[in-house]
Amino acid sequence: MGLQRTAVRWKDRMVQVPHRGRSMTRREDAIARLLQERIESGEWKPRRQIPSQRRLAAELNASPGTVHRAVANLRERGYLWTLPHKGSYTRPPEHWGKAAE
Numbered sequence: 001m002g003l004q005r006t007a008v009r010w011k012d013r014m015v016q017v018p019h020r021g022r023s024m025t026r027r028e029d030a031i032a033r034l035l036q037e038r039i040e041s042g043e044w045k046p047r048r049q050i051p052s053q054r055r056l057a058a059e060l061n062a063s064p065g066t067v068h069r070a071v072a073n074l075r076e077r078g079y080l081w082t083l084p085h086k087g088s089y090t091r092p093p094e095h096w097g098k099a100a101e
Contacts, residue, residue: 030055031060032070039079039090050080053088 035056038044051059057067072087074080080100082088 027062028066028069028073031062031067032073034060034072035070036079039074040096044090046090049087049089 035050044050050056051065053071054064056062056071057064060067071080071082075082075088078087078091078095081091
């Protein structure tokens with residue numbers, strides 16, 4: 001199976017997100033990059049709650065599991081922290097790129 005692309009709406013435009021057929025492991029990486037761009041651009045301010053994973057999944061036309069893995073990726077790289085049953089929050093720039101504590 002070759003590399004395929006799926007259109008995802010983001011910032012009022014369509015963005016092509018790569019994936020390989022049924023195996024979407026690269027798709028969560030692409031979604032993580034989109035969310036990381038929102039954080040780095042300042043669209044999502046530090047220490048603020050981001051939209052729920054369910055809401056992001058609907059916005060990005062992705063499964064909740066794919067968004068969950070993308071958020072986990074950003075959490076591991078220091079861009080987010082998550083409080084159980086409360087949501088995920090952006091971290092200040094000094095934490096970016098560092099492993100989650």
